[in-house]
Amino acid sequence: MPNRFTRVVLKVSGEALSGDAGTGVDPDALDQMAQQILQVHDLGVQIGVVVGGGNYFRGRMADSWGIGRAEADNIGMLGTVMNALMLRGSLTGKSDADVRVMTAIPMQSIAEPFIRLRAVRHLKHGAIVIMAAGIGQPYVTTDYPSVQRALELEADALLVAKRGVDGVYDKDPNVHTDARRYRRFGYREAIDKGLEIMDTSAFVLAEEQKLVMHVFDVAGDGLMRRACLGEDVGTTITA
Numbered sequence: 001m002p003n004r005f006t007r008v009v010l011k012v013s014g015e016a017l018s019g020d021a022g023t024g025v026d027p028d029a030l031d032q033m034a035q036q037i038l039q040v041h042d043l044g045v046q047i048g049v050v051v052g053g054g055n056y057f058r059g060r061m062a063d064s065w066g067i068g069r070a071e072a073d074n075i076g077m078l079g080t081v082m083n084a085l086m087l088r089g090s091l092t093g094k095s096d097a098d099v100r101v102m103t104a105i106p107m108q109s110i111a112e113p114f115i116r117l118r119a120v121r122h123l124k125h126g127a128i129v130i131m132a133a134g135i136g137q138p139y140v141t142t143d144y145p146s147v148q149r150a151l152e153l154e155a156d157a158l159l160v161a162k163r164g165v166d167g168v169y170d171k172d173p174n175v176h177t178d179a180r181r182y183r184r185f186g187y188r189e190a191i192d193k194g195l196e197i198m199d200t201s202a203f204v205l206a207e208e209q210k211l212v213m214h215v216f217d218v219a220g221d222g223l224m225r226r227a228c229l230g231e232d233v234g235t236t237i238t239a
C-alpha cells in the first residue's frame with residue numbers, strides 16, 4: 001500500500017511533552033513522542049516538527065508576571081528551543097536518524113538558522129527537521145508558524161498532536177458520554193465555533209491556502225504513523 005503522505009509537518013505543543021504535570025518535560029511523554037516520530041520516519045515519510053513551548057512560558061502570561069508582551073514572547077520562544085533540543089536528544093539517543101534543529105532566532109552554536117530551501121534539502125535527504133522559535137517574532141504562538149512552515153515546506157498535511165484529545169467533538173467528551181467525534185470538519189466551522197485546537201489566525205491561513213490538518217491523540221500508540229498511512233484516525237480539518 002503506498003504511503004498516503006510523502007512529507008508532513010507535525011505540530012508538537014509543549015503540553016504534549018509535559019505529560020500530566022502540564023509544565024516542564026516528562027521523560028515518558030518525551031520518549032513516546034520520539035518513538036512516534038521515528039515510526040513515521042521509518043515509513044519513509046519526510047517529517048518536519050514545529051515545537052511549542054507553553055510548558056515553560058507563554059507570551060500571554062506577560063501581565064501576571066509584570067513583563068512586557070514582546071519580552072514575554074521572547075521568553076516563550078526560548079522555551080520552544082529547549083523543547084527542540086530535548087526532542088533532538090531523545091531522537092538521536094534512540095536512532096541513527098539525522099536530526100536537525102533549525103531556529104527562527106539565530107543560535108549558531110546549538111542549531112542551524114531556519115532557511116527554507118535548506119530545510120527542504122534536509123528533508124529530501126531523510127533528516128528529521130525540528131523547527132523552533134516559531135517565526136522569531138512576538139505576538140503569535142507556534143500555531144500560526146506551524147501552518148506557515150507546513151505551507152512553505154509544501155507538506156501534504158499538518159499533523160496536530162494533542163494530549164488527551166483525539167479529535168474534534170460535537171460536545172466536550174470529558175463531560176458528555178454521548179459526544180461524537182467528527183471524522184471531517186471544515187475550517188469555516190472551526191473558526192465560527194471558536195474551536196480551541198488552534199489559534200484562529202492559524203485556521204484562517206490554513207483555510208486560505210487549503211492546507212489539510214489532522215488532529216489526533218499523541219497518547220494513542222501508533223496513531224501518528226496510522227494517520228500518515230491514510231487511516232481514519234482523529235479528525236481531518238479541510239477548507
Ligand code: UDP
Pocket residue numbers: 012013014015051052053054055057058059060072073074075076077078079080133134135136137138139140141142143145
Ligand atoms: N512565540 C512567539 N513567536 C512565535 C512563536 C512563539 O512569540 O513565532 C512565543 C509565544 O509567547 C508563545 C510561546 O512562544 O506563547 C510558546 O509557544 P506556544 O504558546 O505556541 O506553545 P504551545 O502552546 O504550543 O506549547
